[in-house]
Amino acid sequence: MIRDRSPARPAAAPAAPAAPVAPPRRPGGLGPLGRRLFAAFVVVALASVALLTAAALVGADRGLSSARQADRLETASRVAAAAADAYRAADGWPAADLSAARSLAAGAGAELTVRDADGHAVTGGSGAGTGAGTGAGTAGHGMSGQEHGSYGHGGSSGPTATASVLVDSAAVGSVLLRFPSGATSGGLSVAWGWVTVAAVGALVLALAVSWFVTRRLTAPVVRVAATARALAAGDREARARIDAPGELGDLARAFDAMADEVTRAEQARHRLAADIAHELRTPLAALQAGLEELRDGYADPSPERLAALHDQTLRLGRVVGDLGELADAESARLSLRRAEVDLAAVVRAAVADREAELRTAGLTVRTRTESAPLLVYADADRLHQALGNLLSNAARYCRPGDTVTVGASCRAGEAVVEVADTGPGIPAEELPHVFDRLWRGTRAQATGGSGIGLAVVKELVTAHGGSVGAASGPDGGTRITLRLPTAGTPTAATRAAATPAAPT
Structure with missing residues (x-):
């Protein structure tokens, strides 16, 4: 009986408590920012409505007072004119009939007091006294016409109005009208009612607009925050997708673009890890098998056997190295250092660097470039790397005696670089895949290629805003064509892409 003598495993440590997750927002809720913003709007609305209400009431009171004052003075002027007619008809105050003046005063709801030039009360020839107004305030003096007068308050009886009685431009007396105090509140109460209704309506409208504006401003922010929490929780498909005006829309679109880039980067990392595992599995398995045979004595450590293992390490x-180049190429958009460079000079330099490798492979190298500078706005080192990969591919797959021709020219406003060879060519069914990452065709499988070189070329050229294509003739030979925009005035977006990212 076999017993397990392995030491007992310690009990698993308790899992660390999960980080608290903020509770989900209620749909349509404002959130803390929205509530504070709405409260600020409410305070502003209340203060504005209160200030305007107070101003309206004060203005209405003063306007009504001015209008009533003008009416009283006008009434006093008419009463004074009637008293002057009575004085003129009776040739004096003792026999003057003041009934017309009293009727005018009564029609205005006022008590009439008539005084002569010496300030004594006049009863009038009608026999009806006017002494009821003897307690009135002092009559006005020095009035120059019937349309003039003064306005005041006679004790607690209410407001008064006076006017001079003029006969042939001479003041023969004065009239005093005393109005009841209750007459001043009717118009103001009506103004109070209308102002109150208007204030309530304005306040309700201000609150409704404040609520709408607050929802309009905070809804995108709340949505972006909820989307950020969903992304942090692992939902890589979460997006804000908000069509908001101005800076809020820009924020939402920038956030979605960032989320897309994060998702793309994460997928690229996963894909790269899978690709690395796939590419390293075969040589590692061969190395492991060979070393186990040597260790167990199934094979002798002969030079041939050791050379085979060494070849696997080289692979x-x-x-x-190719995977490192591919990783650099995929991040080329963040690390391009663009400048105005002569593409023809870059082509000649790349050919010069690889000429020894090409001649060692038994190939004939030809370069065809224009004498005039072929200017592009690009990173010369990255273009040199792309051309070097193309030339290395030609050295690896062409047969001894083949010819490799490299040309650079300007066509239809584009800078075109062609690398053509007279090698065995690429089958037509494989042409659409030659720039795929880690794709290996018939030639690559036969020669042990990694399927990364052309993928690096495509990434580098695409990062410059260009394109790359491959063609192969029926009789063999391969032509790789790179197209790049010619140099012009760099746009703001181009300059931003050319700025290297800060190291992390």
């Missing part, structure tokens, strides 16, 4: 190193 591993080449794959790792």
Whole structure:
């Protein structure tokens, strides 16, 4: 009986408590920012309505007072004119009939007091006294016409109005009208009612607009925050997708673009990890099998056997190097250092660097470039790297005696670089896939290629805003064509892309 003598495993440590997750927002809720913003709007609305209400009431009171004052003075002027007619008809105050003046005063709801030039009360020839107004305030003096007068308050009896009685431009007396105090409140109460209704309506409208504006401003922010929490929780498909005006719309679109980039980067990392595992599995398995045979004595450590194992290590190193180049190429948009460069000079430099490798492979190299500078706005080092990969591919897959021709020219406003060879060519069914990452065609499988070189070329050229294509003739030969925009005035977006990212 076999017993397990392995030491007992310690009990698993309790899992760390999960980070608290903020409760989901109620749909349509304002959130803390929205509530504070709405409260600020409410305070502003209340203060504005209160200030305007107070101003309206004060203005209405003063306007009504001025209008009533003008009416009283006008009434006093008419009463004074009637008293002057009575004085003129009776040739004096003792026999003057003041009934017409009293009728005018009564029609205005006022008590009439008539005084002569010496300030004594006049009863009038009608026999009806006017002494009821003897307690009135002092009559006005020095009035120059019937349309003039003064306005005042006679004790607690209410407001008064006076006017001079003029006969042939001479003041023969004065009239005093005393109005009841209750007559001043009717118009003001009506103004109070209308102002109150208007204030309530304005306040309700201000609150409704404040609520709408607050929802309009905070809804995108709340949505972006909820989307950010969903992304942090692992939902890589979460997007804000908000069509908001101005800066809020820009914020939402920038956030969605950032989320897309994060998702793309994460997918690229996963894909790269899978690709690395796929590419390293074969040489590692061969190395492991060979070393186990040597260790167990199933094979002798002969030079041939050791050379085969060494070749596998070289393949591993080449794959790792190619993967590093591919990672650099995929991030080329963040690391391009653009400048105005002569593409023809870059082509000649790349050919010069790889000429020894090409001649060692038994190939004939030809370069065809224009004498005039072929200017592009690009990163010369990255273009040199792309051309070097194309030339290395030609050295690897062409047969001894083949010819490699590299040309650079300007066509239809584009800078065109062609790398053509007379090698065996690429089958037509494989042409659409030659720039795919880690794709290996018939030639690559036969020669042990990693399937990364052309993918690096495509990434580098695409990062410059260009395009790359491949063609192969029926009789063999391959032509790789790179197209780049010619140099012009760099746009703001181009300059931003050319700025290297800060190291992390």
